[in-house]
Amino acid sequence: MNDSRLPITDDHMHLNPGRGRGIEAIKEFRNAGGTHVLIVSLPADEYGMTIRSAQDYYVLYDRTIDTVRQANEYVHAYGVIGVHPAEFIGLAGSMGIEPAYAVVREGLEIAAKYVAEGKAIALKSGRPHYPVSPELWERSNRLMRYAMDLCVDQDCALQLHTESEPGTFASISAIAREQNLPPWRTIKHFSPPAVRECESLNVFPSVIAGKGALEQALSEGTRFMLETDYCDDPVRPGAVLGPKTVPRKTKEAIRNGVPEEVFYKIHKENPEKCYGIKIDL
Numbered sequence: 001m002n003d004s005r006l007p008i009t010d011d012h013m014h015l016n017p018g019r020g021r022g023i024e025a026i027k028e029f030r031n032a033g034g035t036h037v038l039i040v041s042l043p044a045d046e047y048g049m050t051i052r053s054a055q056d057y058y059v060l061y062d063r064t065i066d067t068v069r070q071a072n073e074y075v076h077a078y079g080v081i082g083v084h085p086a087e088f089i090g091l092a093g094s095m096g097i098e099p100a101y102a103v104v105r106e107g108l109e110i111a112a113k114y115v116a117e118g119k120a121i122a123l124k125s126g127r128p129h130y131p132v133s134p135e136l137w138e139r140s141n142r143l144m145r146y147a148m149d150l151c152v153d154q155d156c157a158l159q160l161h162t163e164s165e166p167g168t169f170a171s172i173s174a175i176a177r178e179q180n181l182p183p184w185r186t187i188k189h190f191s192p193p194a195v196r197e198c199e200s201l202n203v204f205p206s207v208i209a210g211k212g213a214l215e216q217a218l219s220e221g222t223r224f225m226l227e228t229d230y231c232d233d234p235v236r237p238g239a240v241l242g243p244k245t246v247p248r249k250t251k252e253a254i255r256n257g258v259p260e261e262v263f264y265k266i267h268k269e270n271p272e273k274c275y276g277i278k279i280d281l
């Protein structure tokens with residue numbers, strides 16, 4: 001097995017052509033050895049959009065899917081779409097909790113429709129990672145449960161943006177079970193390298209590839225994916241990891257003696273199982 005035949009997958013990246021580097025970031029990812037990428041929809045304001053009704057989500061998701069199409073000219077790219085939990089909180093502030101709840105619910109339904117049409121492979125939902133009122137917390141959890149119901153219907157995975165507190169994984173796992181979504185279809189985005197805990201709870205960690213995280217994750221097993229959460233935001237260039245990070249850290253680990261087989265699990269077998277896709281070169 002040689003290095004060049006190894007798929008390298010970034011499980012969570014954003015592209016914002018026009019504002020950020022767009023497809024240039026994908027070229028950089030590819031040139032570093034990246035082969036597969038999941039491109040996740042951004043909150044509306046990042047695209048310079050305002051959500052006034054659920055219909056606006058068609059426009060928002062189309063932007064994401066268009067970047068997926070463009071990225072596919074360089075790598076294997078897949079769309080993950082849905083409503084960022086912070087967007088619900090923002091909309092609740094501007095239009096009121098009830099109307100915001102209805103809009104986001106429908107926004108998630110539209111995302112599920114895109115999955116049904118094969119335009120995207122998974123949904124995105126979650127709950128705020130910062131303190132909110134009990135009412136907003138309850139509604140956010142209801143929206144996350146609804147996203148899980150939609151994923152059960154579509155037989156697809158769900159990327160979750162949540163808090164990372166002690167007990168978060170157990171909570172997500174319990175909620176997924178209650179909604180009949182297999183917890184391994186429930187992917188904790190921006191995850192700490194808590195590979196063993198996730199394995200015991202059956203949820204899937206998408207480990208943010210920051211300093212020391214890959215090493216820590218590998219010390220606990222191979223049941224995880226890797227992501228940069230590259231946000232393609234020119235205003236916050238240092239806020240997240242760059243597009244080269246996952247391929248660079250993968251190659252570095254192999255050079256340092258981690259068997260390539262380990263990365264077949266992380267970059268190919270794990271995403272194939274979670275998302276029901278085929279990762280081939």
Ligand SMILES: [Zn+2]
Nearest residue numbers: 012014040229
């Ligand atoms: Zn993200």
